[in-house]
Amino acid sequence: MSTVAETAHKPEHDCLLRPGSTNCAGCGMSLGLQWLDEALGENRPVMVIPACCGIVTAGKFPTTAYGVPTVAATFAAAAAVGTGVSVVQELNGDDHPVVCWAGDGGTYDIGLATISAAAERNENIIFFCYDNEIYGNTGGQRSSATPAGVRTTTTPFGKVETKKDIMSIMAAHRVPYAATLSLAHRDDFMRKLATARRTRGFRFLLMLSPCPTGWKSEPTQSVELVDYAVRSGLFPVYEVFGGTHYRINVRRDGTPVEEFTQRQRRYRGVDVDLDIVRAQIEQRWQFLETMERAFPVAEDRR
C-alpha cells in the first residue's frame, strides 16, 4: 500500500505563481504566469516587475505569491533594473533568465524609452508585456495600447486614436526575437517561450491579456475572447526573428469582429464604427502577409 508521501505530487521547485495571488478572476496574467512557469521548467527566472497589477499580484508583505526572486521596479524602469540584474548574472556565469513582466502602461507608455534602450543594447532579458489595453491597476484609464472606440475612465466618449503598434517598434530595434502570444493557442504559446528561452539577447513577448474588470467582460470568457480576437484578425499571432523575418502562426478565419466587441461592455455606449476597425485589420494583415512573403522565416526555424 502506498503512503501519501509516495504518491503526492512533489514538484522539483516552488511554482512561479503560488496559490493566493490577488489577481481578479479571469485575469489573463494568472494563466500567462503559469504557462511561463511551465515553459521555463528548471530555468527558474528572476522576475522584474514595474508598478502595475503584476506586482500587486504578489499580495501583501511578508507573504508573496511569487515563488522566484522578484524585484519591484519603478514604473518606467523595469528594463533598466532587469539590465542591472542580467549584467551581474552574466559576470558570474549565472544563466537564470531575467524576465521583465510589465503591463501595457509600463511597456507602450512610460517604459518605452527604457525598453528601447535595453533593446538597442541587446540586453540578455525577456521583456514580457501582458497587454490588457488599459491602466488596469488604477481603475481603467486609456493607454496608447487602448484600441480606438473603447470607453475608458479617461475616454468616457470612446478613444479616438488607434492602438500603438508596439511589435513594429520592437522589430525596428532588430531584436533577436519578438512574438505575440495568445492564451487561446497554448501549443504556439509554449513553443514561442521555448524559442525565447533558447535565444540570447533582447526578447520581446506580447500577450493579449483579458481584464474582465476593465473590459467589463465575463471572467469565464477570457480565453474565448482572446480566441475571437485572434480568429477575427484583431490580434494577429506572429513572430519576428531579428526584426526582419516574419511568420504568421495563426491565420484569421473570417470570424466577425463583433464576436469580440459585443462580449465587452467597454465597447458599449460609444459609436464604434466597426467598418473602420475592419479596415484597420485588413491593413494590418496586408502588412504582415507582405512581410511574411518578402522576408520569410526558414521553415525549420523554431
Added chain:
Amino acid sequence: MARALVTGNYAAGYTLSLAGESNREAMGCAVGAYPITPQTEIIETVAAYKFSKGRMVAVESEHSAMAVCIGASLAGARAFTASSSNGLAYMVENVYMAGFYRLPIVMIAVNRTLGPPWNIWTDQSDSLMLRDTGWIQLYAAAHQDLVDAILLAFRIAEDHRVLLPVLVSMDGFLVSHTSGVVELPELEQVERYLPNLDLPHRLRHEHPVTVGGMTFPHETEHHRKGMIDAMDRVPEVLREAIEEFEPVFGRRPRGAMAADFTEDAETVLIACNTMSRTLKNVIRERRKRGEKIGMIETRMFRPLIEDELRAAIGPAKRVGILDRNISPGSGGVFWREITSALQGHSDVLVQDYLVGLGGGDVTPAIINEIIDDLVTRKRAVAPIWKEVAA
C-alpha cells in the same frame, strides 16, 4: 601610492574604478552611466577602465542609470554612478528606491545649479534636493578629500550595520575641472580596505523573496524606522572607517566635520565645499589680527551629527552660515538644519548668508564683508542675500 596632479573628475573616476575592481573576487561591479556636465569625465574615466569582472552600461537617461545600479546591487555587485543637477532631478524616483531598498550604491554628485534658466556652475541645489532620500551625504572641499570620501563611502555603505547608499559631492568646475595634487590609491590598498561586498538581501534562488512588494502602514513605519536606526549607527561606523583608513593609506581622512580655531572663538562661520577653503584663509588672516573667530567645515550632511556640531560650536556667541543653496520661502538649507540642531541647547545668534548661488565666485572680500556684518550683529534677521556675481 602614486602622487599625481589630476582633476577632481579623474580622481573620482579612478577611485570608483578601483573600488569596483576590488570586488572582482566576489560578484564584481556594474555601473549605469549617463553624461551630464560637469560630471561626464567621471564616467568617461570609468568607461576606460578594464574591469576583470565588471561592466559599465551606457544607458539612455539618469533614471535608468540608477535603475541599472539598483538591479546590479540587488544581484550582489558593487554598483556606482555619477551625475549632476537636472540629471539628479530626473533620477530622483530611483534615488529614493536605492535608499529604501537599503542598497550600498555610491554616487558622485558634481554640484551644479538646477535649471532653468540653464546654468552649469556650482551650487548645492541638486544634492540637497536629495536630502530625504535615505542616502548618506558627504561633501568634499578638495581633491584629496574627494578620493578619501569615496573610499569611506563604500566602506560605510556596505557595512551591515548601515546598508545605505552614499552620495559624495564636490563643487562643479571648482573641483571637478581643476587639477590638484592627490595621493591616488593603489588597487592593492583598496582591496585591503574594502572587504568583498556581501549584500545580505541580494536575490537568491534558494530563498526567493519579493523585494518591494506591497506593505501596509504598519510595516512601512518599521521600514522607515530601520533606516533611521541605520543612520544613527553611521557616526560609529564612520569613526571605525577612519581609524582603519590610516594603516592602509598612510594618511588620516577627515570626518563628519572639521573645526578650526573654535576653542576660543566668539564668532563661528560654517561652510561647505570649496567655500570652506576660502573661508579658512580669511579666518587665518583675521586671527592674526587677534579676532576670536573660528570655523566649521561641514563634510557630512546626512546624517547631520548634531551633538558633534554643538560641541564644535562650543561657547561661541554668534554663528554665521554660508549657504550656497536656497529653499525659496524658507532660506538656506544648512541654516534651517543647523538652527534646528541648536534649538533647546543654545541661545547663540545664528545668521544665514545666501552666497554664491548659481556659481558666483565667493571671494575673500565677500567673506570679509559677511564676517564684518556678523561680528557686530546684535540679533539675527532673515537670511541675508549676498549678490556676488557682477
